Amino acid sequence: MRRAAVLAKGALAAHACETIAALPGTVLDTVIPNAVEPDWDVRLSDYAxxxxPEARILRSGDWRDLEPGRCDLVFSVLYDKIIGPELIDATSRIINCHPGRLPGYRGVRPVNWALRNREYLHGITIHVIDAGIDSGPILAEAVFSIWPDEDEVRDVWDRCMRHGRLLISDTLPRLDQIVPRPQEAAGAVTHFSRDNAALSDRSDWTRELSAGRPGA
Structure with missing residues (x-):
């Protein structure tokens, strides 16, 4: 029996938990919700x-509280911490669901940056976790249209979550058959929190909210 852990937040994470729990030969062993859960989304701790009820809940939000080697599958879904080598190296399959296309939108706020850059396509990606930031080989992705003249961040985020549900449902049952595809080094861009000021009017859920922020 394969044991799995989910490190995550929100409704997309709840869907991932349900999908894993339904996989043949797999038990959802551990759920680690983000330590600070958003009040605008499903609280994963309460949902789990x-x-x-069979899964243990580690409310610290810290991946270090998951004993290395305890779980064969670890799935990060919108998790807010960088997972270290202690867990990566001890886990046979450790993967992440990232709300952006790779390699061009690694790091934080990929939806905001895609709109700031006036992209017409965005995506959500499931990839292997390695020592880098969103740099591991790609397992699956969903790409969809966005409209930077009309869309707000919240519109693209909601679209991303809808596509993410289907991507998770389609990908997890096929994990053992998927050959990971290495990311192209060319075109790789990583965004950090220190870069957020450059988002300008795309720094918040809507341009109206961003305009009300000091320095926006």
């Missing part, structure tokens, strides 16, 4: 307590 009610709907997934």
């Amino acid at each position: 307590a009610e709907h997934l």
Whole structure:
């Protein structure tokens, strides 16, 4: 029996938990919600307590509390911490769901940056976790249209989550058959929190909210 852990937040993470729990030969062993859960989305800690009573919940939000080697599969879904080599090296399959296209939108706020850059395509990606930031080989991705003249960040985020649900449902049952595809080094861009000021009017859910921020 394969044991799995989910490190995550929100409704997309809840869907990932349910999908893993339904996989043949797999048990959802551990759920680690982000330590600070958003009040605008499903609280994963509450959802897991009610709907997934067999799973233990580590409310610290810290990946270090997951014993290395305990789980064969670790799935990070919108998790807010960089996972270290202690867990990466001890886990046979450790993967991440990233709300952006790779390699061009590694790091934080990929939706905001895609709109700031006036992209007409965006995506959500499931990739292997390695020692870098969103740099591991790609397992699956969903790409969809966006409209930078009309879309707000919240519009593209919601679209990303809808596509993410289907991507998770399609990918997890096929993990053992998928050959990971290395990312192209050319075109790789990583965004860090220190770069957020350059987002300008794309720094918040809407341009109206961004305009009300000091320095925006």
